[in-house]
Structure formats: structure tokens, C-alpha cells
Amino acid sequence: MSSAEQIQRLENRISELEKENKLLLESVHHLTRKLFGRSSEKTSVLTLGQVSLFDEVEVEAQPSAKEPDLNQVESYRRKKAQGQRMELLKNLPHVKKLCTLMEDERFCEACQTPLVSVGEEFIRTEVEYIPAQLQVIDLYRETLECRCCRKKGLPYMEKSPMPDPVIQHSMASPSTVAWVMHQKFVNALPLYRQEKEWQSLGLDLSRATMANWIIATSRDWLTPILNLMHQKFLEEKFIHVDETPVQVMNETGRKNTTDSYMWVYSTGKYTEHPIRILEYQPGRSGNYPQKFLDRFTGYLHSDAYAGYKKVDNITRCLCWSHLRRKFVEALPKDIHSPEATLPGQGISYCNQLFEIEKNLENLTREERKSKRLSQAVPVLDAFWSWAESTQDKVLPKSKLGQALSYALNHKNEFKNYLLDGNCSISNNLAENSIRPFTIGRKNWLFSGSPKGAAASAAVYSMIESAKANGLSPYKYLYFIFNQLPGVEFGQYPELLEDFLPWSPEIQTACK
Numbered sequence: 001m002s003s004a005e006q007i008q009r010l011e012n013r014i015s016e017l018e019k020e021n022k023l024l025l026e027s028v029h030h031l032t033r034k035l036f037g038r039s040s041e042k043t044s045v046l047t048l049g050q051v052s053l054f055d056e057v058e059v060e061a062q063p064s065a066k067e068p069d070l071n072q073v074e075s076y077r078r079k080k081a082q083g084q085r086m087e088l089l090k091n092l093p094h095v096k097k098l099c100t101l102m103e104d105e106r107f108c109e110a111c112q113t114p115l116v117s118v119g120e121e122f123i124r125t126e127v128e129y130i131p132a133q134l135q136v137i138d139l140y141r142e143t144l145e146c147r148c149c150r151k152k153g154l155p156y157m158e159k160s161p162m163p164d165p166v167i168q169h170s171m172a173s174p175s176t177v178a179w180v181m182h183q184k185f186v187n188a189l190p191l192y193r194q195e196k197e198w199q200s201l202g203l204d205l206s207r208a209t210m211a212n213w214i215i216a217t218s219r220d221w222l223t224p225i226l227n228l229m230h231q232k233f234l235e236e237k238f239i240h241v242d243e244t245p246v247q248v249m250n251e252t253g254r255k256n257t258t259d260s261y262m263w264v265y266s267t268g269k270y271t272e273h274p275i276r277i278l279e280y281q282p283g284r285s286g287n288y289p290q291k292f293l294d295r296f297t298g299y300l301h302s303d304a305y306a307g308y309k310k311v312d313n314i315t316r317c318l319c320w321s322h323l324r325r326k327f328v329e330a331l332p333k334d335i336h337s338p339e340a341t342l343p344g345q346g347i348s349y350c351n352q353l354f355e356i357e358k359n360l361e362n363l364t365r366e367e368r369k370s371k372r373l374s375q376a377v378p379v380l381d382a383f384w385s386w387a388e389s390t391q392d393k394v395l396p397k398s399k400l401g402q403a404l405s406y407a408l409n410h411k412n413e414f415k416n417y418l419l420d421g422n423c424s425i426s427n428n429l430a431e432n433s434i435r436p437f438t439i440g441r442k443n444w445l446f447s448g449s450p451k452g453a454a455a456s457a458a459v460y461s462m463i464e465s466a467k468a469n470g471l472s473p474y475k476y477l478y479f480i481f482n483q484l485p486g487v488e489f490g491q492y493p494e495l496l497e498d499f500l501p502w503s504p505e506i507q508t509a510c511k
Contacts, residue, residue, distance in 0.1 A: 089125065134201050137173065139163075164486035166221070172213050174481035180210045182474040185459045188440040211452060218455035221484045222462055226277065228496050229465065230292075233275045237298035238268030238422050240430035241289060241308065244438055248453045251282055262457060263288060264434040268301075270365070270422045273502045274468035276433045278460045280453040286310035299420060301427045304410050318413040319427035324350035326406055330399035342390055343400050346407075349383040357425045368421035376418065384411060433464050462501075466510070469501040475510040476501065 098120065106115045139162065146156040166174050183189040183197075191207035198205040233239070245259040261284045265277045281288045286307025293300070297313040303322045327346035356375045360368045384407075391404045407414065417423040437460055459477075466476040480499055489495045498505055 085125065089127070092127070132201060134203055166481045166485055167213060167216050170213070170216075172217075174478050177213050177217050177481055178474055178477035180213060181459050181463075181477055184214075185436070185440060185456070185463050186473050188436075214459065215451055215455045217481060218458040221480055222458045224489060225480070225484075225496055225499050226458055226461055228493070229275050229461075229500065230277060232273065232500075233265065233267065233277060234293070234296045236267050236271060236275075236296075238271065238301070238420075238424070239293075239296065239298065240264075240266040240268065240301040240424070240427050240433075241293075242302065242427060242430035242434050243284060243305075244434055245284075246280070246437075246453065248280070248282070248450055250449045252450075254282065259284075260453065261288075262434065262437055262453075263292070264430050264437075265289075265292065266430045266433050268299075268422055269424050269429055273500075274465065276461060276464035276468055278434070278437065278457040278464070280450070280457045282450070299416070299423050301417075301424055301430070303427065304406065304413070315416055315419065316413045317416045317423050318410050320350055320353060320414065320417075321426035321428050321431075323403070323407055323414065324354075326399070326403035330403050342394065343403070345386065345390075346383075346400075346403060349379060349386065352379045353425060363421075365421035369418070370421075372418050372421070380415060384408075433468075436460065436464065465501050469507070471501055471506065471510040476506065479506065479510050 100117075101115070107113065108115060141162055142160040144158050144160070149156040166172055166177055180191075180194060183194050184191060189197075191210050194210060195205065195207045241263070243261045243263045246262045247256070247258075248260040249256050251258070251260065260280065260282045263279045263281060265275075265279070267273070267275045279288070279292060284305075284307060287310060289308060290310040290312070293311050293314070296311070298315070299317050300308065300311060300314045301317045301319065302308050303319055308316065324347060327343045327350065330343035330346075332341060332343075353376055356372070356379070360371050363371065387404050387407050391401070391408065394401045394404070396402075396405065417425050437456075462477065462480075463473040466473045484499060487495050497503065500506065501510075
């Protein structure tokens with residue numbers, strides 16, 4: 001081998017090592033941001049470091065904003081404080097407490113004449129906390145007898161009806177089960193910590209008992225309602241899907257360290273009856289959404305996971321928030337002007353599309369589609385042109401290269417939201433629906449069994465559907481456990497319609 005060839009070979013090797021080093025540094029910076037950086041993807045906080053502290057003036061300045069005069073400022077401060085307080089307290093009961101003199105003090109110090117009340121003066125408002133307390137309800141059944149029939153030798157006796165228990169042969173009541181669920185699945189309070197709270201209230205209630213309550217009530221009362229909600233869900237035309245890993249113990253034939261998945265299915269943004277359904281499955285195969293969405297035909301919003309291709313007769317709409325996130329991850333470290341970088345340009349195009357969507361929210365379905373075609377299409381054309389011309393300028397395996405490939409490889413799916421005015425530009429709805437589960441997972445780490453995971457999915461489904469329909473999750477769960485036992489929905493399935501979160505009775509009782 002000649003010296004010229006050796007030099008060329010070494011130069012090629014150096015070039016390869018430089019590229020490899022660049023990719024490794026990018027990976028290190030990306031993981032560092034994941035561990036220690038901001039989780040927000042808002043444009044104003046994308047620049048790393050202390051920009052949000054020191055550059056706030058430059059970021060937030062609006063030259064066209066008018067200066068208020070002193071009178072306006074003082075008036076605004078008083079009105080704002082009063083308005084905020086009234087808004088905070090409007091749903092709480094008010095109790096009047098009159099501070100007065102004792103009887104032996106109600107006299108004039110000058111002439112000793114008894115004092116007479118001539119008015120009251122409002123001083124302040126306080127919020128009082130009343131600690132929770134437990135009480136035991138001993139249920140008795142009354143027995144009644146007809147004395148007239150008894151005298152005739154025809155004894156007639158009748159017993160009063162009894163409410164059906166939420167769990168047979170248990171001390172559980174609708175309120176205790178609903179509260180355990182609310183604490184665990186709304187407030188992300190693990191059962192072992194709830195165990196200590198119950199002890200402080202005077203009841204030695206074990207976490208095993210609470211877990212049994214959750215599993216039994218989910219199976220008997222929540223699952224029948226969820227099955228009906230699933231039927232209603234399949235009649236929708238616009239849905240969102242996402243999934244997240246969860247560790248489940250004691251799965252047959254699997255190690256405890258193997259990832260299972262919680263899948264979330266959500267109706268679209270503009271639906272009349274919002275539904276959120278979480279489903280536990282032992283894997284991430286596309287067979288699971290294929291089975292769950294059997295008979296569904298419409299628009300499916302998701303990320304680009306290939307498993308969703310198994311779902312037949314759908315039109316896929318990919319999430320622009322997901323794509324934007326990839327450009328955010330590609331931002332170089334310590335850049336004070338991210339908009340001047342190539343990833344920043346990609347973020348800018350995404351921001352333009354989201355700004356257009358923000359202005360179209362209150363339009364009709366037809367108007368929204370028309371405005372998208374006139375306003376969003378030019379931005380999309382410019383974005384695809386920029387992505388194609390930029391792809392050859394960056395390393396294919398770099399974060400930016402991966403983001404561009406992700407966009408160009410799924411171009412048609414990213415454009416499909418233009419097909420109907422009720423389609424969404426992002427899958428944020430599903431991601432937001434599964435976020436409470438991911439927050440709770442940080443506290444309780446894993447599910448103890450597949451039954452426990454399935455029960456958790458059922459409870460989360462009811463809670464998120466309640467929230468989406470403007471209900472109090474606790475009140476909704478309490479209503480179900482208090483009213484559904486004793487209802488013969490097995491023989492008359494149509495009775496379950498009254499327990500759906502949008503039914504008039506539920507809307508009245510569970511706000």
C-alpha cells in the first residue's frame with residue numbers, strides 16, 4: 001500500500017471517528033437534558049441554561065403595550081384580589097360567625113346601662129379545615145307484623161328492604177371504596193401510605209384489604225359500564241391512541257422485570273360524549289389495538305408506531321407534537337438563539353401550524369377544514385421543501401437526521417389531519433389522558449398482579465372519563481357503588497345507560 005493510500009485511509013478513519021464522536025456527544029447531551037433539563041417544550045424555555053431568568057425581559061417585552069396609570073393599577077389590584085377570592089370560595093358552604101360580648105360584659109362602662117346591638121360589621125373571611133372522621137354504620141332490618149291477621153290465626157309479617165352491599169360479606173361501604181380509589185388513582189397515594197392514614201383515623205385497614213376492594217368492585221361494577229362505553233367508543237369516527245410501559249408482577253410465564261403496557265384510547269376533541277378507556281396488556285404488539293378497535297372505521301391519531309398498521313379500515317393521523325419533540329431533542333447544547341439553528345427552523349414550522357389550529361378551535365367542522373386548506377397547506381409545503389433540502393446536510397443518525405427522516409417517511413400520515421375538520425393536529429389528548437397513570441406509576445412503581453393491573457385500568461378509565469365529562473371522580477365512583485348494586489343490569493343491560501358519565505342523572509348528581 002502506497003503512502004498516499006495510507007494517508008487517505010487514515011483521513012477517512014479520522015472523519016469516521018469525528019462523526020462517531022459527534023453522535024456520542026449529542027447522545028450524552030440529550031440524556032443529560034432528559035435527566036436534569038426542563039421538561040417543558042414551550043418555545044420560550046427551549047434555550048438551555050438561565051435564559052428564562054436573565055432574558056425574560058427580551059422574551060416577554062411587547063413594545064405596543066400601553067402603560068397603565070396609577071389609578072388603574074390600584075383599582076386592578078383591589079378588584080383582582082376580591083375577584084380571585086370570590087372565585088375560589090364560590091362552591092364552598094358559608095357559615096356566619098358573629099363575635100359578640102359575653103352577657104356580663106354587655107353594659108356601658110360610663111353609666112352601667114345594658115348595651116343594645118345596633119349593627120354588624122364584616123371583618124374578614126377564613127377557610128376552616130375539618131379533619132376527616134370515621135363512623136360505623138350498623139344496619140338493622142325492621143320486621144313488621146299485621147296484628148289483625150294475627151288475631152285471625154293468619155300471621156302476616158314483612159321485613160323492610162335492605163340496600164345491596166358494594167362487596168358481599170365486607171365492611172366496605174360505597175364511600176370507603178370510592179375514597180380509596182380517589183386517593184390512589186387521582187391523588188397518586190399508594191396503598192401503603194393510605195394504610196397509615198386509615199390507622200391515624202382509628203381503623204387498622206391493611207393494604208391487602210384495600211387492594212381486594214379495588215379488584216372486586218372494578219370487576220363487579222366498573223367493568224360492565226366500561227364494556228358499554230367500549231361499544232359507544234367504536235361508534236365514534238375520531239379517536240386517539242397511546243401506550244406506556246408498566247411493570248406487572250406474577251404474570252404467568254414472564255419475569256417480573258418484563259415490561260407490560262397500559263394502552264389508552266380516547267375519543268376525539270370535538271365529540272359530544274368524551275370517553276377515555278385504559279386497557280392493560282402484557283405486551284406492545286399491534287394485535288392489541290387491532291382487537292380493541294375491531295369494527296372501528298375512522299381516523300386514528302397516534303405516533304408512528306408500526307403496530308397500529310394492523311388496525312384495518314382506518315386513516316392514520318400522526319402527531320405533530322411528537323414530531324416537534326424530536327426537533328426539540330435535536331437542539332444543540334447551550335444555544336442562546338435556538339431559532340437560528342436547523343432544529344429551531346423545524347420547531348418554527350411546527351409552531352406556525354399549531355398557531356393556525358389555535359385560531360380555528362371555535363369554528364365549525366366545515367369552516368375548520370376550509371381554513372386549514374388555505375392557511376396550513378402553504379406552511380406544510382414550505383416545511384416539506386425545507387426538510388428535503390436539509391436532510392442531505394446532516395448526519396443520518398444524528399437527532400436532527402432522525403427527526404427529518406421521521407417526518408419525510410410519514411409525510412402522508414402527517415398531512416391526513418387536513419382531510420376532516422374534526423381531526424386533530426396532535427395526539428396530545430391521549431397523552432394527557434395517560435399522564436395521571438404515569439404520575440401514579442412513579443409512586444407505586446408496579447402492579448402486584450395482572451388482576452391488579454386490569455383493575456387499575458378500569459378505575460383510571462372511569463376517573464378520566466369522569467374528568468372529561470366535567471364530573472367529580474369521587475362523586476361519580478360513589479354514585480356507582482351506591483346505586484348500581486341491586487340493579488338487574490344483567491337481565492336488562494339498557495339500565496347501564498343511566499350510569500354513563502354523560503347521562504342527565506349523573507351530570508346532576510356528580511358535578
